[in-house]
Amino acid sequence: MNRIRIAIQKSGRLSERSLELLQKCGLRFVRSKDKLYWYGQDFPVDLLLVRDDDIPRILLDGVCDLGIVGQNTAREVILEDDSRELEELRRLEFGGCRLSIAVPEQSNIKEISDLNGCRIATSYPALTEDLLQQRGIKAAMVKLSGSVEIAPGLGTADAISDLVSTGTTLRANHLVELGVLFESTAALYGQRGNLPAEKQTLLDRLLARLDGVLQAAESKYVMLHAPRNAIEEITRLLPGAEHPSLMNLESDPDRVALHAVCRETLFWEHLESLKGAGASAILVLPVEKMLG
Ligand code: PRT
Numbered sequence: 001m002n003r004i005r006i007a008i009q010k011s012g013r014l015s016e017r018s019l020e021l022l023q024k025c026g027l028r029f030v031r032s033k034d035k036l037y038w039y040g041q042d043f044p045v046d047l048l049l050v051r052d053d054d055i056p057r058i059l060l061d062g063v064c065d066l067g068i069v070g071q072n073t074a075r076e077v078i079l080e081d082d083s084r085e086l087e088e089l090r091r092l093e094f095g096g097c098r099l100s101i102a103v104p105e106q107s108n109i110k111e112i113s114d115l116n117g118c119r120i121a122t123s124y125p126a127l128t129e130d131l132l133q134q135r136g137i138k139a140a141m142v143k144l145s146g147s148v149e150i151a152p153g154l155g156t157a158d159a160i161s162d163l164v165s166t167g168t169t170l171r172a173n174h175l176v177e178l179g180v181l182f183e184s185t186a187a188l189y190g191q192r193g194n195l196p197a198e199k200q201t202l203l204d205r206l207l208a209r210l211d212g213v214l215q216a217a218e219s220k221y222v223m224l225h226a227p228r229n230a231i232e233e234i235t236r237l238l239p240g241a242e243h244p245s246l247m248n249l250e251s252d253p254d255r256v257a258l259h260a261v262c263r264e265t266l267f268w269e270h271l272e273s274l275k276g277a278g279a280s281a282i283l284v285l286p287v288e289k290m291l292g
């Protein structure tokens with residue numbers, strides 16, 4: 001059957017944003033009673049709601065075609081299984097965090113290079129070991145599935161390697177961050193290899209929509225009035241804008257109306273420099289969808 005199945009986290013930090021992203025791609029689902037399998041309406045894409053840790057293997061087993069999961073989780077499985085079958089298709093703009101090394105405030109370990117021969121508690125032993133090895137450090141991994149931050153206090157490890165976002169958990173446990181091993185975000189993964197032609201077509205359509213949504217998120221539609229002789233400079237000042245549309249202004253032959261899509265983030269500083277270059281009546285609008 002030519003339907004695509006996507007695995008997303010059932011409940012947790014990635015759930016809401018994953019679903020929101022798919023809905024922005026125009027996908028609608030009939031939510032089933034047990035809530036684990038949602039059937040796609042209008043577009044043949046169904047959802048499977050699972051624990052995030054299960055997503056990489058669900059893809060490797062061929063149960064789902066796509067999955068949204070943290071790069072930290074996917075990288076761990078790729079290293080553990082020595083599997084190159086999992087392919088990162090798109091990096092997403094949510095679920096951001098860092099895998100960091102932290103030690104007790106009073107520790108003798110002052111920098112990452114002091115970790116040789118130490119015991120490190122982590123839920124990401126393969127990833128941590130690999131990243132440390134790349135820096136020429138060999139340490140013993142103590143694998144824990146949760147509450148990693150209490151390991152040094154219990155004496156089961158000298159340091160931890162854990163995900164950090166605000167740093168509150170570290171501070172509450174009197175741990176200090178020594179350094180970042182890995183910056184992670186959520187990403188869309190698939191399995192490498194050939195899909196049947198019809199499924200591939202479906203996947204390509206979905207990815208094109210996704211790219212549109214991802215681009216639109218940063219993009220802005222800018223409208224302004226510009227002096228005719230500053231069109232080139234103003235176009236250059238618009239971040240990521242190409243080929244603006246120009247329209248004559250009946251009221252002022254020396255000025256034109258200029259419309260452009262900026263594909264990069266537009267800051268107040270950009271608007272100020274546009275004004276400095278002679279632009280007026282500057283309007284910035286959000287872009288909802290983009291294709292092509
Ligand atoms: O039930 P299920 O297994 O599906 O969920 P889970 O509890 O295992 O995962 P969840 O929802 O906590 O995290 C899912 C993904 O979110 C992770 O794999 C990361 O890719 C991403 N993410 C982003 C984070 C964090 N930020 C984060 N801060 N995952 C975990 N944390 C934890 C961290 O482990 C530590 O305990 O939050 C604590 C630190 O947070 P701060 O803000 O105190 O620094």
Ligand code: ZN
Pocket residue numbers: 051052053
């Ligand atoms: Zn989990």
